[in-house]
Amino acid sequence: MERGLLGAAPTVDNNKRKRGVKGQYIASMMQGNPKMLLAASPIFKGITQQQLPFSVASNPLDSENAYQASIKLPLPDGREAWGIGSARTKKEAERNAAVDACKKLNELGFLVGDHNNNTAENSEVGWGENPKNILIRSVSFRSICCGPNAKPLPINLLSSGPDHSKVFVAELVVPIPGKSTFVAIGEGRNKSEAERVCCYKACEKLQEEGLLSKPGEACGVSIPSFSKALQIRQQSEQPAIVGVKDEELSMMEDALQRLHLEMEDDYAQRCQLPPEEAQDLLLQEEVFDVPSGYTSREYLNAESATMYTAARNRMSSSLLAEQWQARQSLPLWRYRQKIVDMIGQNQVIVLTGETGSGKTTQVPQFVLEDYELNGRGAEVRVVVTQPRRIAAISVAERVAWERGEPLGRSVGYSIRLESVPPRPWGSILYCTTGVLLRRLQRRDGATGISHIIIDEVHERDLETDFLLIVVRELLQSHPSLRVVVMSATVDSSIYDRYFNNCPVISVPGMMHPVQVFHLDDLPHLMGQYNFIVPKFPMARITDEEEVDTDLVANVISWIAEEYSQTDGSILCFLPGLDHIIMIKERLQKMPAGKKMIILPLHSQLPAGEQRAAFTRAPAGLRKVILATNIAETSVTIDDVVYVVDSGKVKEKQYDPSLNMNILRVQWTSQASARQRQGRAGRVRAGFCFRMYTSQVFCTMNEHQVPEMQRVPLEELCLQIKAIASAAANNTSLSDC
Numbered sequence: 001m002e003r004g005l006l007g008a009a010p011t012v013d014n015n016k017r018k019r020g021v022k023g024q025y026i027a028s029m030m031q032g033n034p035k036m037l038l039a040a041s042p043i044f045k046g047i048t049q050q051q052l053p054f055s056v057a058s059n060p061l062d063s064e065n066a067y068q069a070s071i072k073l074p075l076p077d078g079r080e081a082w083g084i085g086s087a088r089t090k091k092e093a094e095r096n097a098a099v100d101a102c103k104k105l106n107e108l109g110f111l112v113g114d115h116n117n118n119t120a121e122n123s124e125v126g127w128g129e130n131p132k133n134i135l136i137r138s139v140s141f142r143s144i145c146c147g148p149n150a151k152p153l154p155i156n157l158l159s160s161g162p163d164h165s166k167v168f169v170a171e172l173v174v175p176i177p178g179k180s181t182f183v184a185i186g187e188g189r190n191k192s193e194a195e196r197v198c199c200y201k202a203c204e205k206l207q208e209e210g211l212l213s214k215p216g217e218a219c220g221v222s223i224p225s226f227s228k229a230l231q232i233r234q235q236s237e238q239p240a241i242v243g244v245k246d247e248e249l250s251m252m253e254d255a256l257q258r259l260h261l262e263m264e265d266d267y268a269q270r271c272q273l274p275p276e277e278a279q280d281l282l283l284q285e286e287v288f289d290v291p292s293g294y295t296s297r298e299y300l301n302a303e304s305a306t307m308y309t310a311a312r313n314r315m316s317s318s319l320l321a322e323q324w325q326a327r328q329s330l331p332l333w334r335y336r337q338k339i340v341d342m343i344g345q346n347q348v349i350v351l352t353g354e355t356g357s358g359k360t361t362q363v364p365q366f367v368l369e370d371y372e373l374n375g376r377g378a379e380v381r382v383v384v385t386q387p388r389r390i391a392a393i394s395v396a397e398r399v400a401w402e403r404g405e406p407l408g409r410s411v412g413y414s415i416r417l418e419s420v421p422p423r424p425w426g427s428i429l430y431c432t433t434g435v436l437l438r439r440l441q442r443r444d445g446a447t448g449i450s451h452i453i454i455d456e457v458h459e460r461d462l463e464t465d466f467l468l469i470v471v472r473e474l475l476q477s478h479p480s481l482r483v484v485v486m487s488a489t490v491d492s493s494i495y496d497r498y499f500n501n502c503p504v505i506s507v508p509g510m511m512h513p514v515q516v517f518h519l520d521d522l523p524h525l526m527g528q529y530n531f532i533v534p535k536f537p538m539a540r541i542t543d544e545e546e547v548d549t550d551l552v553a554n555v556i557s558w559i560a561e562e563y564s565q566t567d568g569s570i571l572c573f574l575p576g577l578d579h580i581i582m583i584k585e586r587l588q589k590m591p592a593g594k595k596m597i598i599l600p601l602h603s604q605l606p607a608g609e610q611r612a613a614f615t616r617a618p619a620g621l622r623k624v625i626l627a628t629n630i631a632e633t634s635v636t637i638d639d640v641v642y643v644v645d646s647g648k649v650k651e652k653q654y655d656p657s658l659n660m661n662i663l664r665v666q667w668t669s670q671a672s673a674r675q676r677q678g679r680a681g682r683v684r685a686g687f688c689f690r691m692y693t694s695q696v697f698c699t700m701n702e703h704q705v706p707e708m709q710r711v712p713l714e715e716l717c718l719q720i721k722a723i724a725s726a727a728a729n730n731t732s733l734s735d736c
Ligand SMILES: Nc1ncnc2c1ncn2[C@@H]1O[C@H](COP(=O)(O)OP(=O)(O)OP(=O)(O)O)[C@@H](O)[C@H]1O
Pocket: 330, 353, 354, 355, 356, 357, 358, 359, 360, 361, 362, 395, 398, 487, 488, 511, 633, 634, 635, 636, 637, 638, 678, 681, 682, 683
């Protein structure tokens, strides 16, 4: 489907109308989005509205006008003018300053650039004041589009934005006979303007296709008659008749039969393959299944005996000396026996410990090793959930390395559309929360799982919260199931209460120290960098929705120069892809950027490209990873020494005024800030630079608002219903 460009309203062909339209446009933009109007002025060529150079000062003595914003207007004739505005909030003050600036530029004739004037000049569009009439009068168009007798044109009107600056979008689907469909789209500040632009686009396209001519135009352009148009449409809808000879038909049947037989052979072979190879062939949805033949008591005893010998050999293997040393230096190591005992004695425990202390990599291994050394290795199957794919894969790789094995033996992972399943007995599976949730929705879903470890519970995403509900239900019907709830930054009392006063174990100690600097420390720290100082108006950095991209880029560049004698990569947390792109572009233009390798890390990247963040930078280059919160938990990038935290996150929220979910940039929680900080100091000491003041940190929420409280109620009910209808005997949920 071809889509028409969003176009500015074309103007009609008389001068009065031109002036009127321009005036109306300026008036409506000043009322709706004065910053956009200002940014379009030729004096700010190449600048977006976010980059307009406002400066804002606070005035604590006047609450009505607590902020005064000003913007310098560099006039082409060398004169200087200013736009000034005050208001109760910083945003409103900037808006008022933009209105003032627009008024001044308009008086001086510098407000609307050439391109806008051109739009006025280009008013000779030839479709008259209302191109909608042309379409309505065109019988041939109506017969193709909506039937000859239909009265209104099927124009779809949408609006977005707050009341004071609503934008209307009109869409009209135009089927072009014998070709793909064209969608004409028009945007405007009111319904009729949007419709006019949309119809203008439709007329242009139809004319291009030879299906419409301008009023008064010589009839050289063919307008197909109604019957011709109908005939064209009927032709394009006719089924195509394809002839297949008998022998071709029998060849096709043969091929299908062969394919069917091959699939059966493949399945039979898979069942006969030695276990390790069979694992490679298991599909993602089968990762939890235990193939028949692998469940008999004799078989499991024999496997347990083999695992016992292998575990003892591992303990004394010189090839694993590095791995043992790394593991034994972790804060969690000393608590190994205590943790194993607590898990053995209780159905559920809550475990908290500093970031990097070893929860994700060690707890599942402690459990497996305990069973192995007690000669019961084949009886254990630990499933560990992670909220994000990147964490599930990278942690599984690390744990397989610690056990001196390739992935797919006793350790594996499963994420949507990609799995390296471990063997079904005596194993640890890292998977995303959704994968386990889907499995547990089956009636026999928990069969064969001995331990469920729910990691990073503090994130309070929908899936983790649902998993907690499902798991709590399962505990009654599966008394031997063991559950561990873990996080570095969790309010353990919530989970302790949720699971009937289950025991809590808090492990103290960090791997390596991380020095934290807030924005208020930076002038002192980076004093000689005068670029920092003008970026300091407190009002600017306390704004919810903004990220000071200049500041972030400058801090990254400063780190690269200040610590040029030491290596270590920089991990910067930003709310979204748009900020990642902006900062990347900025860094590339800086002198320090020439010695950087800049890697984006966000959920839209394919897994292969996400892996690049874990590789070492070539000699002489410093790796800078620009990441969203997908790198916030469980991830260890071993060369990260510096963390730069913008303090912002993009979060899905329900907006009752629009009755829809929107993504909004806002402050993270204190828990997230600590998780971000914890990406440094895992392999060596590190630094964390927070792009907000310590005062802002104190005002942040302690924890994220659970996603359950942010989505629309009906969406939540549907999700609960979907889970509840599948979960066995879950009457309390299905009643919802
Ligand atoms: N890929 C890796 N390369 C080097 N060291 C690693 C790697 N993965 C883990 N480690 C080491 O293991 C330690 C423990 O990591 P683990 O993920 O188990 O910690 P955690 O307590 O779960 O942290 P978090 O709460 O941040 O998820 C890290 O601090 C680091 O020293």
